[in-house]
Amino acid sequence: MSVRLPSLTGLRAFEAAARHLSFTRAAEELNVTQTAISHQIRRLEDQLGLKLFVRRHRALALTQAGAAYLPAVSGAFEDLRRATARVTAARDEGVLTVSTLPTLAAKWLVPRLMEFQTRHPDIEVRLTTSPQLVDLRRDDVDLAIRWGHGQWPGLRADYLMNDELFPVCAPSYAETVGALDSPADLANHTLLHVSPNPESWRQWLTAAGFPDLEGKRNITFDLQLTALEAAMDGMGVAIGRARTVERDLQAGRLVRPFALASPANAGFYVCAPEEESEIPKIVRFREWVMEVARRSPTLEA
Numbered sequence: 001m002s003v004r005l006p007s008l009t010g011l012r013a014f015e016a017a018a019r020h021l022s023f024t025r026a027a028e029e030l031n032v033t034q035t036a037i038s039h040q041i042r043r044l045e046d047q048l049g050l051k052l053f054v055r056r057h058r059a060l061a062l063t064q065a066g067a068a069y070l071p072a073v074s075g076a077f078e079d080l081r082r083a084t085a086r087v088t089a090a091r092d093e094g095v096l097t098v099s100t101l102p103t104l105a106a107k108w109l110v111p112r113l114m115e116f117q118t119r120h121p122d123i124e125v126r127l128t129t130s131p132q133l134v135d136l137r138r139d140d141v142d143l144a145i146r147w148g149h150g151q152w153p154g155l156r157a158d159y160l161m162n163d164e165l166f167p168v169c170a171p172s173y174a175e176t177v178g179a180l181d182s183p184a185d186l187a188n189h190t191l192l193h194v195s196p197n198p199e200s201w202r203q204w205l206t207a208a209g210f211p212d213l214e215g216k217r218n219i220t221f222d223l224q225l226t227a228l229e230a231a232m233d234g235m236g237v238a239i240g241r242a243r244t245v246e247r248d249l250q251a252g253r254l255v256r257p258f259a260l261a262s263p264a265n266a267g268f269y270v271c272a273p274e275e276e277s278e279i280p281k282i283v284r285f286r287e288w289v290m291e292v293a294r295r296s297p298t299l300e301a
Contacts, residue, residue, distance in 0.1 A: 010044030011073055013037045014052060018070045021060045081137060082275045095124045096281045099136075100145040102129040103224040104268070107244035109145070109289075116288050123281050131196050131223060136273050143272045143282050145289070150269045156277040158286060160268040161243065161293040164261040165204050168240035168254040169231050176234065180257035183208040190236030191215030192227045200239040207262040228254070243268070243296070268293075 016026035017037060027034040045052055052066035062070065100109060105127060113125065128134075134141055136155065150157040167186070174180040178188050183205065191201060205213050219236060221227040228245065231238035232253050240254065242261065248254040270286050277283075 006044050006047040007040070010040045010047070012077070013040035014044055014066075015070070015073050015077055017041060017053070017060070018062055018066060019074070021062075023060065094122055094281075095126060096285055097126045097128060097140060097142045098144070098285065099128045099130060099134045099139070099141045101131060101147065101224075103228070103241075103244045104145060104147075105129045106225055107228075107247060111247060112292050115292070116285065119288065120284055123284065125285075136271070142276070142279070143270065143285060146269050146271050148266050148269065150267070152271060154274060155271045156274050157269040157271045158290065160270050160290060161296060162267045163264040164242045165200055165239050165264055166242070166256055166261040167204065167237050167258060168228070168245055168249070168256055169237045170234045171252060171255050173231075173234050173237070174257060180237070183210050183258060183260070184213070186210075186215060186237060187213055188216050190217040190219060192230055192236045192238040193218055193220040194224045194227050194239075195220050195222050197224070197239075203265070204239060204260075204262045208258070208260055 012030065013026060013036075016029050017023050020026050020029070023034050023037045023041075027037045030037070041052065048065075050065045051063050052069065054061045054063055098109075106129075110127070113127075116123075117125065128141065133146065134144060136142075136144060145160065146152070146157070150159060169180070177190075179185055180189070186205075193201060202211065205211055215236075217236070219230065221230065224238075224241070224244065227238045228240065228248065230236065231240075232248065237257070240256075241264070245254055249256065270289060272279075272282050272286070277286075
């Protein structure tokens with residue numbers, strides 16, 4: 001006896017709503033209205049002759065039938081995603097979308113990218129940047145260079161390189177604003193902060209023996225890239241990451257007023273969805289960027 005399958009639209013709405021336990025968040029994910037999600041699920045329930053959700057005031061829960069149905073529906077959509085990835089891989093073989101942090105892209109990856117293009121002229125790299133973690137599947141990203149501890153469900157994460165923190169400023173800054181002979185002198189200066197990494201200054205100051213030191217003035221930016229530009233313009237002292245300030249130090253655009261460096265508490269990883277991690281274009285970029293990282297100066301862990 002054949003069983004007629006219910007509406008695919010209804011199944012998609014059910015899977016998203018069950019995953020979030022929220023019609024509102026499901027609507028946001030699927031780019032439809034909450035009313036549309038509610039109607040699609042009610043139609044699905046009518047087709048099945050079963051209630052899938054218990055609707056309470058400001059709360060949503062799965063019924064026993066809904067909880068039993070969800071794993072199979074989620075698995076089916078995951079199989080579809082994987083099959084679609086395999087089918088479209090050949091079509092998109094020549095295009096590789098890479099996501100990473102804005103500062104790492106501008107200061108470390110882009111200056112080296114020509115080497116990859118010369119070595120692999122058949123691959124067109126599309127570089128996207130975001131200070132937030134992207135969803136590689138949802139955002140159509142092939143590969144990402146992420147900062148963290150290498151543990152992201154569903155992703156293959158290969159360790160790329162470590163990093164370390166230390167203050168940086170413009171070469172003429174101390175001469176025009178005031179001495180920077182000791183970390184204690186930072187109390188007389190403007191400290192440039194980055195909102196996504198609020199503990200960077202505290203981490204270095206703690207390593208320097210001044211955990212409670214406060215700057216004379218504080219300016220906060222939403223990107224490390226902007227904070228470094230402000231430091232180069234003489235606005236204050238920023239916390240630099242070795243991997244992203246090395247070229248500015250070599251060119252004399254920035255200087256290190258203190259020799260002390262604090263090892264960062266995580267590292268950079270090259271990440272791709274597990275089921276797509278062996279696609280040739282991803283393998284070629286991963287091998288290349290890891291080779292580049294090995295050629296970079298080694299930092300103490």
